[in-house]
Each structure stands twice: as C-alpha cells, then as structure tokens.
Amino acid sequence: xxxxxPPSPRRVRRFAISGRIGAFLVGFWLLVALxxxxxAPHPVGAVVDLDVFSPASAAFPLGTDYLGRDMLSRxxxxxxxxxxxxxxxxxLAAITGYFFGLxxxxxxxxxxxLSRVFDTIIAIPSLMFGLVVIxxxxxSVPVLIGTLAVVYMPGAFRNARALAFGxxxxxxxxxxxxxxxxxxxxxxxxxxxxxxxxxLADIGLRFVFxxxxxxxxxxLGLGVQPPQADLGSLVRENIAGLGFxxxxxxxxxxxxxxxxxxxxxxxxxxPKRGRR
Amino acid sequence: xxxxxxxxxxRLLIALGxxxxxxxxxxATSLLIEGDVAEAILGQSATPQALAGLRAAMHLDQxxxxxxxxxxxxxxxxxxxxxxxxxxxxxxxxxPRLGNSLAxxxxxxxxxxxxxxxxGIAAAVxxxxxxxxxxxxxxxxxxxVPEFLVATLLVMVFAVKxxxxxxxxxxxDVGSMGDMARMFVxxxxxxACVVIAQMVRMTRAAVIDxxxxxxxxxxxxxxxxxRRLVLSHALPNAVGPIANAVALSxxxxxxxxxxxxxxxxxxxxxxxxxxxxxxxxxxxxLSVAMIFCASYLLLVTVADIVAILANPRLRHR
Numbered sequence: 001x002x003x004x005x006p007p008s009p010r011r012v013r014r015f016a017i018s019g020r021i022g023a024f025l026v027g028f029w030l031l032v033a034l035x036x037x038x039x040a041p042h043p044v045g046a047v048v049d050l051d052v053f054s055p056a057s058a059a060f061p062l063g064t065d066y067l068g069r070d071m072l073s074r075x076x077x078x079x080x081x082x083x084x085x086x087x088x089x090x091x092l093a094a095i096t097g098y099f100f101g102l103x104x105x106x107x108x109x110x111x112x113x114l115s116r117v118f119d120t121i122i123a124i125p126s127l128m129f130g131l132v133v134i135x136x137x138x139x140s141v142p143v144l145i146g147t148l149a150v151v152y153m154p155g156a157f158r159n160a161r162a163l164a165f166g167x168x169x170x171x172x173x174x175x176x177x178x179x180x181x182x183x184x185x186x187x188x189x190x191x192x193x194x195x196x197x198x199x200l201a202d203i204g205l206r207f208v209f210x211x212x213x214x215x216x217x218x219x220l221g222l223g224v225q226p227p228q229a230d231l232g233s234l235v236r237e238n239i240a241g242l243g244f245x246x247x248x249x250x251x252x253x254x255x256x257x258x259x260x261x262x263x264x265x266x267x268x269x270x271p272k273r274g275r276r
Numbered sequence: 277x278x279x280x281x282x283x284x285x286x287r288l289l290i291a292l293g294x295x296x297x298x299x300x301x302x303x304a305t306s307l308l309i310e311g312d313v314a315e316a317i318l319g320q321s322a323t324p325q326a327l328a329g330l331r332a333a334m335h336l337d338q339x340x341x342x343x344x345x346x347x348x349x350x351x352x353x354x355x356x357x358x359x360x361x362x363x364x365x366x367x368x369x370x371x372p373r374l375g376n377s378l379a380x381x382x383x384x385x386x387x388x389x390x391x392x393x394x395x396g397i398a399a400a401v402x403x404x405x406x407x408x409x410x411x412x413x414x415x416x417x418x419x420x421v422p423e424f425l426v427a428t429l430l431v432m433v434f435a436v437k438x439x440x441x442x443x444x445x446x447x448x449d450v451g452s453m454g455d456m457a458r459m460f461v462x463x464x465x466x467x468a469c470v471v472i473a474q475m476v477r478m479t480r481a482a483v484i485d486x487x488x489x490x491x492x493x494x495x496x497x498x499x500x501x502x503r504r505l506v507l508s509h510a511l512p513n514a515v516g517p518i519a520n521a522v523a524l525s526x527x528x529x530x531x532x533x534x535x536x537x538x539x540x541x542x543x544x545x546x547x548x549x550x551x552x553x554x555x556x557x558x559x560x561x562l563s564v565a566m567i568f569c570a571s572y573l574l575l576v577t578v579a580d581i582v583a584i585l586a587n588p589r590l591r592h593r
Contacts, residue, residue: 132553
C-alpha cells in the first residue's frame with residue numbers, strides 16, 4: 001500500500017471492528033493455549049464414545065473423532081502444542097533474523113556474506129526444506145522449532161535489513177556517526193526504536209506463516225508425533241472421515257484458520273505509520 | 277551488442293550459482309543424520325563388519341566433498357542414485373509419477389494465471405468498490421488458512437454433499453477421458469484457489485502502484501479514457517512486478533502440490549516424498565527436493581528475465 005489515503009471516519013471504524021474481532025480471536029486462542037486442557041470436558045486422550053465420527057451432541061459439543069474421543073477436548077489439548085511451538089519458532093526466527101538484519105544494515109563484508117547465506121535458504125521452497133531436515137534429523141519438537149525458525153529467519157533478516165537501511169540514511173544517524181558513536185550504540189539507540197512498529201507487525205505475519213507450515217507438516221504426518229498432537233495432526237488422523245462429512249476433519253482445520261485470520265485482522269488494524 | 281543479452285546472461289549465471297549453493301545446502305542438511313545412513317538401514321542388526329561393508333558399498337567411507345561431487349554429478353547426468361528402502365533406481369521411482377505431478381501443476385497454472393490476472397487488474401482498477409473489497413477479503417481469507425482446509429471444504433461441498441465429483445483420485449476407476457477430467461477437477465480447483473488468492477493480491481498491488489505513478493496521473497489529466505489508461509499506460513509498466521507476482525505465487529503451487537496430492541490420494545511425487553521422509557530414504561528425499569528447488573529457481577529466473585525484457589528503458593538502448 002504505497003498510496004496514503006486520508007482516513008475517513010468510516011474507514012477507521014471499519015478497521016477498528018475487524019481489529020477487535022481479530023484481537024478477540026487471538027486472545028481466545030492464547031487463553032485456550034494456557035488453560036485449554038483444564039477446560040476440557042473429557043480427558044484429552046480418552047476414548048469416551050462407542051460410536052466414531054459421531055456428530056455434535058450435548059455430551060460431545062464438537063462430535064467425536066476416529067477413535068470415539070471427544071473432539072472438543074482434543075482441540076483444547078492440541079491448540080497448546082500449535083501455539084507453543086509456533087511461538088517459540090517465531091521468537092527464534094525473529095530475534096536471530098532481526099539481529100543479523102540490523103548488523104547487515106551497517107554494510108561491509110558481513111552484509112554480503114549474510115545476504116548470500118539467507119538468499120540461498122530463501123531459494124529453497126519452505127516445505128521442501130522442512131522435509132529434508134526432518135528426513136535427516138527425525139520429527140521431534142526441538143527439531144520442528146529449529147526448522148521452522150530457520151525457514152522464516154531469512155524473511156525476518158531481509159525485512160529488518162531493509163527497514164534499518166532506510167533509517168541508516170537519515171540525518172540523525174549521520175549526526176550520531178559524526179559524534180563518533182560506535183555501531184552497537186547506533187543500532188540499538190538510534191535505529192531500533194524507529195523500526196519497532198513495523199517489526200512487530202512482521203512478527204505477527206511470521207507467526208501466521210509458522211503456524212501454517214507447522215500444520216502442513218503435521219498434516220503430512222511429519223510434524224508433531226503421536227501420542228502428542230497439534231491441530232494439524234488432528235486433521236490428519238481424522239481425514240478418513242472426510243468421505244462422509246465428519247465434523248472431526250473440519251473442526252481442527254477451522255481452529256487453525258480462526259487463529260491465523262485473527263492475527264491477520266489484528267495486524268491490519270494496527271496503525272500503518274512507517275509500515276512497508 | 278545489446279545490453280539486454282548481457283543482463284540476461286548475468287541472470288542465468290546467478291541462477292546457476294544459486295542452484296549450486298542450494299544443492300550444497302540441501303546435501304549438507306542430509307549429513308546431519310544421526311550416526312549415518314548405514315546405521316539407519318541396518319538398525320538393530322548392525323554388526324561392525326556389516327556396517328563397514330555397507331559403508332564401503334555406499335561410498336560412505338569417502339570424505340563428504342567427494343560424496344557431494346559424486347551425488348551432484350549423478351543428479352546432473354540424470355542418475356540420482358538408488359533408493360535405500362526399495363533398492364530401485366531413484367529415477368525409475370520418480371519418473372512415472374513426476375509426469376502426473378507436472379500435469380496437475382501445469383493444468384492448475386493454466387487455469388489460475390489468466391483468472392488471477394483478470395481479477396487482480398479488475399480489483400485494482402475498481403479500487404475501493406464493493407467488488408474490490410470482496411476480492412481483498414476473500415483472498416486474505418484464503419491466504420491465511422492452510423491449504424488442506426480449502427481442499428477439505430471443496431470435498432465436503434462437491435463430493436460429499438452434492439455428489440458431483442469423486443473425492444479421491446484413483447487411476448483404477450478411470451475408464452474414459454471424461455472420468456479422467458472429473459478426477460482432475462477437485463485437486464485442480466483446490467490448488468488453484470490457493471495460488472489465485474496469492475497472485476490476485478500481488479497483481480492488484482502492482483497495478484495500483486502503476487496507476488499511482490506520475491505518468492498515469494499525467495495521462496489522466498490529459499483526458500485519456502480509463503480503459504486506455506489501464507491497458508496502454510499502466511499495464512506495460514506493471515509487467516515486471518506482475519511477472520514477479522506470478523512466479524512467486526506459482527512457487528506456492530509447488531508446496532501446495534504436496535498437500536493436495538496427499539488429500540486426494542493423487543498418484544504424483546508427493547506420496548513418494550512423504551514416505552521417503554518417514555523412512556529416511558535420503559537419496560529419494562534429496563532427488564525430489566532438488567527437483568522442486570530447480571523448478572522454483574526456474575520460475576523466479578524466468579520472471580526476472582521477463583521483467584528485464586519488459587523494461588522499455590532497456591529495450592530502446
């Protein structure tokens with residue numbers, strides 16, 4: 001969005017509403033991730049229904065899965081894995097990516113080398129990269145977090161580098177250089193405060209990408225391994241119910257969608273100043 | 277000598293260099309395997325003699341760089357090695373399925389690209405209207421949900437509720453061209469949805485950028501008709517960014533192909549790849565990964581070259 005249109009009152013209100021919906025969804029999933037298993041009406045892994053793939057009823061508000069387990073309890077338990085793994089991976093990707101990005105913005109040999117390395121990672125399709133790493137290291141939670149972080153680090157690096165380059169060219173940085181400040185001081189005190197807003201929005205988007213790739217890997221059976229399950233694994237284990245329209249396939253898929261759409265809506269409603 | 281050739285040659289060289297770096301990165305990742313491949317194959321039955329024998333047979337006793345050169349040479353020559361699990365040549369396993377995957381991806385691209393460009397340009401021209409807002413909302417919704425949600429929803433509606441189309445692709449049931457086409461519809465539609473959403477968003481942004489430029493403003497002030505303004509002023513200058521948008525969206529198609537093939541049980545390379553990852557059949561994993569990396573790089577390079585060719589400042593030198 002390069003054209004700044006003056007915000008009309010109606011426009012502002014519309015954003016506020018979609019933003020509030022987004023923030024509500026994000027808050028909801030955060031609470032579920034924190035307290036979900038405690039709220040579950042049935043034990044998360046217990047088979048409680050004789051019938052499999054049964055539709056919603058009073059005892060099982062979201063129906064039951066392929067073994068006759070309560071779907072609501074399964075989702076409440078799985079959301080925690082999705083949110084926690086994606087959160088850690090995003091944090092790791094963002095911190096390292098931004099660190100290198102801000103360093104690279106100073107230019108020089110380090111910039112050339114870092115850009116080359118991250119360009120190479122970007123040239124590998126993300127799902128492929130994940131599959132190759134999991135083939136050689138096996139699918140465990142630490143490997144998943146590390147892989148997701150490495151896949152989305154180059155994007156964080158590029159954004160931070162581009163944003164910082166813009167700020168580096170401004171007068172107050174020249175003044176700081178002329179004062180004889182050292183590079184770490186300039187990056188932390190002069191550049192960082194001016195790119196914080198856009199970087200926060202970038203973290204949100206990166207979280208969405210991470211959730212989608214994690215769910216994709218779990219859906220392929222190469223993500224979170226049983227007996228643990230994240231939302232993507234729930235879709236996978238119930239895919240047999242797709243042929244007769246079982247709720248158990250759609251419920252976890254919609255859970256992922258509401259989380260990612262919620263984050264997108266929230267980011268969209270943030271003030272756009274200085275966003276790229 | 278036209279500077280165009282120089283620039284295109286430079287682009288091709290960069291692509292080649294990136295390909296070498298990517299192959300190094302992918303190969304290096306495969307070295308992370310715990311113990312080594314010989315231990316992974318023999319598992320419980322690993323005696324020191326058996327291990328040593330297998331390592332020698334698989335050239336694992338050689339240094340990593342020698343194995344890399346051996347592997348990369350094999351890839352280039354079209355002989356990417358032998359599958360560890362089945363003992364068959366990797367090329368024989370991939371060969372017949374690659375055609376199916378390419379057919380799925382190709383048909384999807386043929387459907388998605390014209391549709392996405394039309395929608396993207398139309399949304400940009402009617403910026404701010406109800407049509408534009410509906411397109412923006414629809415595409416952001418599709419972009420931010422997993423591919424398998426789009427696919428499962430389509431199956432629910434068209435195969436389960438309406439019973440118009442088969443939910444699974446199975447070559448056994450194919451009796452005629454009609455069956456073949458029916459089998460293709462849902463996977464292509466699901467994949468196209470995902471690709472189109474991405475492409476519409478990027479095309480719309482590119483055209484809006486072009487329409488906001490000063491030459492478009494000048495043309496508008498001169499009294500050029502809106503249709504002409506878009507077709508002969510804005511679009512020619514947006515070709516570069518649009519080519520880029522198409523290439524990047526088609527690369528999401530590469531990832532999407534795997535998920536879609538698994539959902540519809542489509543006989544492409546995806547099942548092969550996913551099974552190979554689960555069994556840690558590294559030669560097979562590496563080969564399929566390199567095919568996808570090469571396709572991705574090819575798309576991006578072609579888009580870059582189109583952008584160079586479309587730049588009138590370079591054409592009339």
